[in-house]
Every structure is written in structure tokens, then in C-alpha cells.
Amino acid sequence: MSAKYIHLINDKDNVAVVIKDLPEGAKFDIFNESYIAKSFIPFGHKVAIANIKKGEDVIKYGEVIGVATEDINIGDHVHVHNVKGMRA
Amino acid sequence: MKKEVKSVKLYGYKRPDGLFGIRNYLLIIPTVICANEVARRIANNIPGAKVIPHQHGCAQLEPDAAQTFRTLAGFGLNPNVGGAVVVGLGCETVQAVELAEKIKSSGKPVHYLVIQESGGFVSSVEKGTELGKEIYKQIKDLQREEMKFEDLMIGLECGGSDTTSGISANPALGAASDLFVKEGATTVLSETTELIGAEHILERRAINEEVALKLDEIVKRMEKRVLDMGVSITGANPSPGNIRGGLTTIEEKSLGCIYKAGTSIVKEVVEYAERPKQKGLVIMDTPGNDIESISGMIAGGCQLCIFTTGLGTPTGSPIAPVIKVCGNDENYKKVSDFIDINAGLIINGSKTVEEIAGMIYNMAVEVINGKQTKCEILGVEEFSINRIGPTL
Numbered sequence: 001m002s003a004k005y006i007h008l009i010n011d012k013d014n015v016a017v018v019i020k021d022l023p024e025g026a027k028f029d030i031f032n033e034s035y036i037a038k039s040f041i042p043f044g045h046k047v048a049i050a051n052i053k054k055g056e057d058v059i060k061y062g063e064v065i066g067v068a069t070e071d072i073n074i075g076d077h078v079h080v081h082n083v084k085g086m087r088a
Numbered sequence: 089m090k091k092e093v094k095s096v097k098l099y100g101y102k103r104p105d106g107l108f109g110i111r112n113y114l115l116i117i118p119t120v121i122c123a124n125e126v127a128r129r130i131a132n133n134i135p136g137a138k139v140i141p142h143q144h145g146c147a148q149l150e151p152d153a154a155q156t157f158r159t160l161a162g163f164g165l166n167p168n169v170g171g172a173v174v175v176g177l178g179c180e181t182v183q184a185v186e187l188a189e190k191i192k193s194s195g196k197p198v199h200y201l202v203i204q205e206s207g208g209f210v211s212s213v214e215k216g217t218e219l220g221k222e223i224y225k226q227i228k229d230l231q232r233e234e235m236k237f238e239d240l241m242i243g244l245e246c247g248g249s250d251t252t253s254g255i256s257a258n259p260a261l262g263a264a265s266d267l268f269v270k271e272g273a274t275t276v277l278s279e280t281t282e283l284i285g286a287e288h289i290l291e292r293r294a295i296n297e298e299v300a301l302k303l304d305e306i307v308k309r310m311e312k313r314v315l316d317m318g319v320s321i322t323g324a325n326p327s328p329g330n331i332r333g334g335l336t337t338i339e340e341k342s343l344g345c346i347y348k349a350g351t352s353i354v355k356e357v358v359e360y361a362e363r364p365k366q367k368g369l370v371i372m373d374t375p376g377n378d379i380e381s382i383s384g385m386i387a388g389g390c391q392l393c394i395f396t397t398g399l400g401t402p403t404g405s406p407i408a409p410v411i412k413v414c415g416n417d418e419n420y421k422k423v424s425d426f427i428d429i430n431a432g433l434i435i436n437g438s439k440t441v442e443e444i445a446g447m448i449y450n451m452a453v454e455v456i457n458g459k460q461t462k463c464e465i466l467g468v469e470e471f472s473i474n475r476i477g478p479t480l
Contacts, residue, residue: 007435060340079336086337
């Protein structure tokens with residue numbers, strides 16, 4: 001059995017938490033589907049598990065944590081380079 | 089989860105005011121810092137007596153004096169306390185007779201003494217010891233009776249957090265909190281500083297507009313207090329360390345923290361050390377400081393606290409058990425002598441959030457019924473009162 005790389009907190013989420021350093025090109029599973037990490041994503045960071053268009057909500061804990069500042073694809077690292085918060 | 093959770097019965101000590109304690113302590117309460125040492129010596133002379141030394145009780149502005157009074161009275165009124173001796177100096181703001189009267193309104197046995205009227209240090213200790221032993225005799229043979237989940241108030245706290253807190257320990261505690269609320273218990277979310285950035289989400293979960301407005305008010309008040317000192321609380325939030333750890337926005341950071349309160353409806357927002365009137369999930373205005381926050385919730389009536397951590401901290405309370413849940417498996421191994429539950433097993437994949445929530449629930453039931461937490465066994469007993477303004 002391959003090591004578990006990601007943890008989905010809430011079924012509504014479009015990002016999952018990396019719980020073991022995810023190497024570029026590594027395969028990870030979600031809802032019985034396999035995806036490929038587009039870049040190295042470290043432990044504690046987020047990976048997209050759905051395509052998120054620029055301006056759409058990024059959802060973790062079942063709540064909106066920010067808005068995509070560019071188009072995000074499944075397997076992308078989701079962080080300050082492509083998401084901004086809605087509070088000043 | 090159903091597999092993990094058995095049908096349970098809870099047993100506690102019924103107090104004259106109808107509340108149920110899950111511990112049965114004699115509490116020695118100094119009204120002011122100047123009475124700490126006399127109070128400590130009295131507690132040392134009586135087996136099982138607890139004491140809450142503190143820095144307050146005099147040279148305080150009115151809002152602080154009132155908060156000190158409310159916290160000390162709250163400890164005496166907490167149902168884990170069977171009776172109390174209040175030790176005053178004499179000339180302080182928080183007067184022993186008033187504090188004793190307030191606690192006595194519960195019907196519990198309470199005595200007080202004033203050092204300046206008791207013939208000196210040694211005779212104050214002797215007199216206080218006699219008064220304490222007299223109360224101890226009245227409460228020591230009390231037996232537990234069946235209590236309900238409705239009689240239970242649980243404080244939720246996190247401290248010494250790390251990247252894992254929002255992934256493992258807090259979601260597991262949140263699921264456990266929802267379980268307790270469903271059974272009729274009250275759980276208390278605190279730490280106003282950690283709500284900033286997610287208050288709009290909690291406000292949507294408020295039962296009515298009044299509760300939402302009060303929540304907004306305590307968050308704005310906390311932000312203003314910080315701004316008044318010439319610094320910003322949101323300026324560098326999430327911090328560079330948070331961002332390195334993978335946190336992207338302040339909403340995400342605060343959500344990770346409030347996730348320990350699950351998804352229940354927010355029924356009420358109360359002031360520091362104020363007793364909630366509603367059952368269910370309640371928010372108390374406390375600072376993020378662990379000891380001040382836990383002390384506020386216990387003063388508000390919590391008989392038990394459940395504390396999530398990533399790095400580990402030995403925090404405990406003199407009168408209420410604190411269950412520690414560590415979200416990081418590696419750190420758990422480093423500090424396991426003061427951690428009760430390893431939620432890090434969620435991260436290595438060997439347990440689910442629901443399974444750990446079930447473990448928290450089951451352990452809480454055992455602790456309510458008398459099992460000691462690691463911090464109780466170690467005797468970790470900290471107490472601190474949140475301070476608002478300057479010392480005069």
C-alpha cells in the first residue's frame with residue numbers, strides 16, 4: 001500500500017492538506033481517483049483536488065479561506081502565490 | 089463513531105444549588121496577592137485542599153477589580169468545589185466578606201478570615217486551618233450521584249500549536265464537542281485573539297443577531313485594546329512561520345483554531361469568567377494565554393477542559409481536570425508523560441478523525457467519573473486571572 005500523502009478535512013473542500021512531503025510527479029489518491037502532484041508540496045501545505053478558476057473560492061474546513069488569484073488545476077500547490085484572503 | 093461511543097452514565101457530586109461537580113475539593117481563596125502565603129500554608133495543612141494564589145485583588149481600576157472578583161467567586165462557585173475558605177488581608181479592594189457571601193449564595197459551606205484582624209501570620213494560618221478542616225469534615229464523605237450531560241460544561245482550549253493542530257487535534261476535538269452538544273452538554277470556545285479573521289464565519293453560526301453582534305463586539309474590542317498600545321494584531325497574520333508551515337490566509341489560520349468547537353450553533357457569547365445561561369456551544373471572551381483562558385472558563389463553571397496542542401504544554405488547573413490531546417505524533421512521543429491522547433495517529437493514517445473524537449469522548453466520560461488525567465497525577469495546578477488595565 002502506498003503511503004498516504006493527503007488528508008481531506010471536509011467533503012466540501014477543494015483543497016486537501018499534505019500530511020507527508022509530496023514529491024513532484026507523485027501520485028496521490030482522493031475519492032478513488034488518482035492525481036499527480038504538479039510540483040513538490042511540503043507537509044502542512046495544500047494541494048488542489050478540484051480545478052479552481054481565477055476569482056473562485058478556495059474551500060478548506062468546509063469554509064471559504066480565500067479567493068484564487070489565478071486558475072488553479074488539480075495537483076497544484078495552493079498557497080500565497082495563487083490565493084488571497086478576503087480580509088484586509 | 090457509533091462503534092466507539094458506548095451508552096454511558098455520568099456521576100458527580102450534587103451541590104446545594106443543583107450543579108454537579110466532577111471533583112470534590114476544599115478551595116482556599118486569597119482575595120489579594122498579599123494573602124497568598126497564608127492561603128498556601130492553610131492549604132498545605134489540609135489533605136486534598138486546593139489553593140489559587142494570584143497577583144490581583146488590589147490597586148486595580150474598577151473593571152479589573154470586578155473581573156478579579158468575578159473570577160475568584162467563579163472558582164468558589166464552580167461545582168468541583170465543595171466548600172471554601174476565603175482569606176483576606178483587610179485593606180484590599182476585593183473584600184473577603186463580600187467574596188465569601190457571594191460564594192455562600194450557592195448554599196455551600198464557606199468561611200472567611202481577615203489577616204489584619206486575626207493576630208498575625210501564624211495565628212491566621214492556624215485559624216484558617218481550623219476553618220478549613222471544619223469544612224473538609226462536611227464535604228469529605230459526599231458520594232457521587234447520577235448526573236446528566238445537561239449538567240456538564242466543558243472548556244475547549246488550544247495552546248503550543250503547530251501545523252498539525254488544524255489537521256488532527258482540533259478537528260477531532262471539534263467532532264467530540266459536537267457529540268457533547270448533541271447529548272445536551274455545554275462546550276465553551278474561548279481565545280478571542282484566535283477568532284480574528286474567522287468571526288464572520290462564527291457569526292453566521294450564531295443563533296440570533298444579538299449573539300452575532302456580541303461576538304463582533306468582543307473581537308473589535310480585543311483588536312482595539314491592541315491598537316491602543318500602538319501595535320497591530322492582524323498586521324503580520326499569518327506570520328512568516330505560519331506561511332512556511334502552509335497557512336495561506338488569516339481566515340484559514342483562525343478556522344483551524346475554531347475547528348475545535350466543531351460545527352454546532354453558537355448559542356451565547358459571555359464575558360470573561362461569566363457563567364453561560366444557555367446550553368450548547370458558547371463563546372467566552374478570553375485572551376489566547378492558556379492559563380488565563382482556562383481559568384476564565386473554569387470560573388464560568390466548566391468542570392472539565394479539553395486542550396489540544398502540537399508542541400505540548402503541561403498546563404493543568406487546581407480544581408478541574410484538563411485532558412491533553414496532541415496532534416503531532418513525533419512531539420507526542422517527546423512529551424507523552426503529560427499528554428492523554430495522541431491525535432497524531434490521524435496524520436500517520438492509523439486512526440481517523442472520528443476514531444480520535446470517540447477516544448476523546450470516552451476518555452472525557454472516564455475523567456468525569458473520577459479517572460485522573462496525566463496532569464492531575466502530576467499535580468500541575470496553574471491559575472491566572474486575565475487583566476485588562478494597568479496596576480495602580
